[in-house]
Amino acid sequence: xxxxxxxxxxxxxxxxxxxxxxxxxxxxxxxxxxxxxxxxxxxxxxxxxxxxxxxxxxxxxxxxxxxxxxxxxxxxxxxxxxxxxxxxxxxxxxxxxxxxxxxxxxxxxxxxxxxxxxxxxxxxxxxxxxxxxxxxxxxxxxxxxxxxxxxxxxxxxxxxxxxxxxxxxxxxxxxxxxxxxxxxxxxxxxxxxxxxxxxxxxxxxxxxxxxxxxxxxxxxxxxxxxxxxxxxxxx
Amino acid sequence: xxxxxxxxxxxxxxxxxxxxxxxxxxxxxxxxxxxxxxxxxxxxxxxxxxxxxxxxxxxxxxxxxxxxxxxxxxxxxxxxxxxxxxxxxxxxxxxxxxxxxxxxxxxxxxxxxxxxxxxxxxxxxxxxxxxxxxxxxxxxxxxxxxxxxxxxxxxxxxxxxxxxxxxxxxxxxxxxxxxxx
Numbered sequence: 560x561x562x563x564x565x566x567x568x569x570x571x572x573x574x575x576x577x578x579x580x581x582x583x584x585x586x587x588x589x590x591x592x593x594x595x596x597x598x599x600x601x602x603x604x605x606x607x608x609x610x611x612x613x614x615x616x617x618x619x620x621x622x623x624x625x626x627x628x629x630x631x632x633x634x635x636x637x638x639x640x641x642x643x644x645x646x647x648x649x650x651x652x653x654x655x656x657x658x659x660x661x662x663x664x665x666x667x668x669x670x671x672x673x674x675x676x677x678x679x680x681x682x683x684x685x686x687x688x689x690x691x692x693x694x695x696x697x698x699x700x701x702x703x704x705x706x707x708x709x710x711x712x713x714x715x716x717x718x719x720x721x722x723x724x725x726x727x728x729x730x731x732x733x734x735x736x737x738x739x740x741x742x743x744x745x746x747x748x749x750x751x752x753x754x755x756x757x758x759x760x761x762x763x764x765x766x767x768x769x770x771x772x773x774x775x776x777x778x779x780x781x782x783x784x785x786x787x788x789x790x791x792x793x794x
Numbered sequence: 795x796x797x798x799x800x801x802x803x804x805x806x807x808x809x810x811x812x813x814x815x816x817x818x819x820x821x822x823x824x825x826x827x828x829x830x831x832x833x834x835x836x837x838x839x840x841x842x843x844x845x846x847x848x849x850x851x852x853x854x855x856x857x858x859x860x861x862x863x864x865x866x867x868x869x870x871x872x873x874x875x876x877x878x879x880x881x882x883x884x885x886x887x888x889x890x891x892x893x894x895x896x897x898x899x900x901x902x903x904x905x906x907x908x909x910x911x912x913x914x915x916x917x918x919x920x921x922x923x924x925x926x927x928x929x930x931x932x933x934x935x936x937x938x939x940x941x942x943x944x945x946x947x948x949x950x951x952x953x954x955x956x957x958x959x960x961x962x963x964x965x966x967x968x969x970x971x972x973x974x975x
Binding site: 565566568569570571572573575576577580581583584585586588589591592595596599600602603604606607608610700702703705716718726732733754755756758759761776778 | 809812813816821822824825826834835837838842845846848849850851852868913916917920921928931932935936951953956960961965966968971
């Protein structure tokens with residue numbers, strides 16, 4: 560589906576949700592609200608004023624400087640290299656997955672898709688989900704299965720998916736700030752992408768066991784995600 | 795001299811944009827908040843909080859088109875209201891039943907078959923995504939907001955925005971590929 564069509568569908572989805580408010584009845588607001596809004600508009604005006612004061616630099620005439628031919632050539636070369644760097648597409652390859660890597664994202668596909676089941680014949684599950692997580696959904700079709708768990712008090716999520724190899728393609732993994740790392744899950748080679756920062760732990764592991772591709776996304780530290788992946792078993 | 799005058803004029807216009815916008819759309823925004831909170835005074839609080847976000851960082855507001863401004867406030871007010879409702883009732887953020895199925899009857903897009911699946915089916919699926927995933931999609935894809943700005947607007951971390959974007963795209967892609975088989 561093209562991005563343009565997707566945007567149109569999203570727009571329609573938005574319209575369906577919010578068009579009911581197009582002719583909302585008059586809402587009689589309280590005096591407290593009216594005073595609060597006046598205060599908000601004053602803060603806004605002050606910040607707009609500040610914004611413009613900061614954006615209008617004091618005029619200080621500068622002496623004209625003639626650019627040399629050499630300086631112009633260097634500037635053009637730098638601009639050209641910058642454009643090249645922005646458009647560059649690298650190729651990622653590991654023992655199990657390959658795919659295109661742009662400056663911001665990577666798409667992965669399994670390398671070997673020969674002699675693999677075309678539908679899910681054996682169902683796998685993760686057995687070591689922490690007690691605090693509750694299963695909130697289990698969606699399956701002949702080609703994939705996704706189970707979501709959530710910790711209701713912390714809102715952390717774990718999403719386990721099993722795919723037939725032919726149906727799997729990862730979706731724009733955000734690799735702008737994080738590198739893909741090859742790790743071992745049981746006897747298989749897996750790809751891990753860390754998405755943690757100082758306040759939040761999260762990551763995605765993907766591996767191919769020869770028959771299926773598995774993916775675990777979770778708001779957990781790397782070690783715990785690896786333990787979960789290692790605890791994947793046939794149901 | 796002329797450019798200095800234009801800057802002043804632009805500032806005056808910008809100074810009034812927010813109050814003009816509020817006067818034009820307050821009934822709509824208060825109705826959105828009221829539909830989630832079922833309380834007039836809480837609905838007013840939610841709308842105040844949404845406008846306060848813009849008041850403290852007005853530069854974001856200028857770059858939006860009129861259509862984007864409405865979309866931005868619709869989504870932000872709705873999310874703030876749900877967030878407030880959950881906080882008061884100590885409920886799970888994602889599990890609110892929004893009773894949105896009734897909205898499907900208003901589909902006006904042609905149900906053309908696209909890659910073996912009708913637009914209506916995809917819209918239906920998008921409508922049923924968890925509300926935070928859909929809000930993230932609308933703000934990033936339709937309004938072109940950055941991950942940073944979306945996170946600020948929805949009061950969540952950048953990681954949560956990235957993850958919800960990933961999950962939303964993943965489930966839409968899975969749905970389409972499943973239906974195309």
